Amino acid sequence: MISIIVPVYNVEAYLPQCLDSLIGQTYKDIEIICVNDGATDGSLKILEEYAAKDDRIHVFTQDNQGVSAARNLAIDKTHGEWMMFVDSDDWMDLDVCEKLMEKATPDLNLAFFPYIREFNNSSEPKYILGNQEKTFVGKECEELQIRLIAPIEDGKIYPDKLNSFTTLWGKLYKTDIIKENKLTFIPLKEIGTGEDLLFNVQYFKFITKAILFPSIYYHYRKNNVTSVTKLYKADLYEKWENLASLVKVEILKYRNPIIEAFLHYRTALSIVGLGINETFSNNSICKKHKAINRILKNTNIHTALLKLPLNSLPLHWKIFFTLAKYRLSIGVMTALQAIKFIISR
Numbered sequence: 001m002i003s004i005i006v007p008v009y010n011v012e013a014y015l016p017q018c019l020d021s022l023i024g025q026t027y028k029d030i031e032i033i034c035v036n037d038g039a040t041d042g043s044l045k046i047l048e049e050y051a052a053k054d055d056r057i058h059v060f061t062q063d064n065q066g067v068s069a070a071r072n073l074a075i076d077k078t079h080g081e082w083m084m085f086v087d088s089d090d091w092m093d094l095d096v097c098e099k100l101m102e103k104a105t106p107d108l109n110l111a112f113f114p115y116i117r118e119f120n121n122s123s124e125p126k127y128i129l130g131n132q133e134k135t136f137v138g139k140e141c142e143e144l145q146i147r148l149i150a151p152i153e154d155g156k157i158y159p160d161k162l163n164s165f166t167t168l169w170g171k172l173y174k175t176d177i178i179k180e181n182k183l184t185f186i187p188l189k190e191i192g193t194g195e196d197l198l199f200n201v202q203y204f205k206f207i208t209k210a211i212l213f214p215s216i217y218y219h220y221r222k223n224n225v226t227s228v229t230k231l232y233k234a235d236l237y238e239k240w241e242n243l244a245s246l247v248k249v250e251i252l253k254y255r256n257p258i259i260e261a262f263l264h265y266r267t268a269l270s271i272v273g274l275g276i277n278e279t280f281s282n283n284s285i286c287k288k289h290k291a292i293n294r295i296l297k298n299t300n301i302h303t304a305l306l307k308l309p310l311n312s313l314p315l316h317w318k319i320f321f322t323l324a325k326y327r328l329s330i331g332v333m334t335a336l337q338a339i340k341f342i343i344s345r
Contacts, residue, residue, distance in 0.1 A: 025092075037066065060074070093217045135210070159313070168199065184199075
């Protein structure tokens with residue numbers, strides 16, 4: 001059985017499409033664990049209507065505590081040998097579970113597949129580690145651990161792919177690994193963002209066999225204006241420092257100097273997300289400049305920038321991180337404003 005976890009909060013416009021894609025799976029041995037995280041719209045009513053029609057849907061309600069708490073509650077309620085996570089404003093192809101279970105041998109720890117970003121008028125596929133099926137066994141799983149930490153493909157570093165592999169969705173997990181090792185999600189109020197990354201860093205430590213499926217099965221909605229990823233987070237910088245510390249603790253448990261080295265790359269590339277967050281604030285240009293300057297002067301970030309191999313970056317990113325390396329904050333801020341303009345279109 002596959003347990004599919006769906007945290008739900010104020011997504012009444014998108015929830016039916018998500019649930020339809022789950023109850024319509026061609027592989028029927030699933031349970032759908034939905035946690036209503038104190039929604040104030042019609043989400044709970046929709047969940048109850050679907051649960052009344054399909055007894056594989058189990059609905060639990062909690063006061064609004066955030067997505068991490070919702071997922072932790074759902075994990076405790078699961079009964080399946082396998083586990084998947086789906087965001088309630090996204091959807092999956094109807095045959096994804098069937099395709100995954102065709103290759104789900106007892107010794108498999110992880111299956112993953114690419115996804116497609118769905119905009120209002122366009123779609124953008126995102127591939128991870130190529131578009132050919134591949135099995136990773138034993139030492140080969142180190143490639144996945146490295147890719148989780150840093151966006152390195154074919155010897156090149158792609159900053160715009162920093163979090164393309166850290167997502168919970170697009171993966172099939174082994175439930176025993178999660179429960180036996182008591183893996184849980186840290187509240188966003190402590191780390192701001194990146195709960196997916198932290199969870200996967202813990203989980204990937206136990207991987208001994210994984211499969212990359214080349215087909216796109218997951219649809220990630222990017223036109224949801226209520227998504228938390230669209231909001232400015234005033235305390236993101238402080239919470240990022242908490243996240244970085246927790247990730248480092250987990251990486252040290254790998255006892256692998258190679259993986260530890262790639263953590264420096266991730267730290268350096270974090271400038272982009274932290275900086276763009278500041279551009280979305282309503283602060284004055286002066287305050288935005290001061291905030292970006294603080295990021296560039298962070299000791300850990302500056303040390304990481306010194307270790308970042310600039311020649312492994314595409315040209316435009318090489319220029320950006322050269323500016324950051326020398327703490328040329330006005331140039332960095334100008335570049336970030338340009339990035340903001342591109343992603344806001």
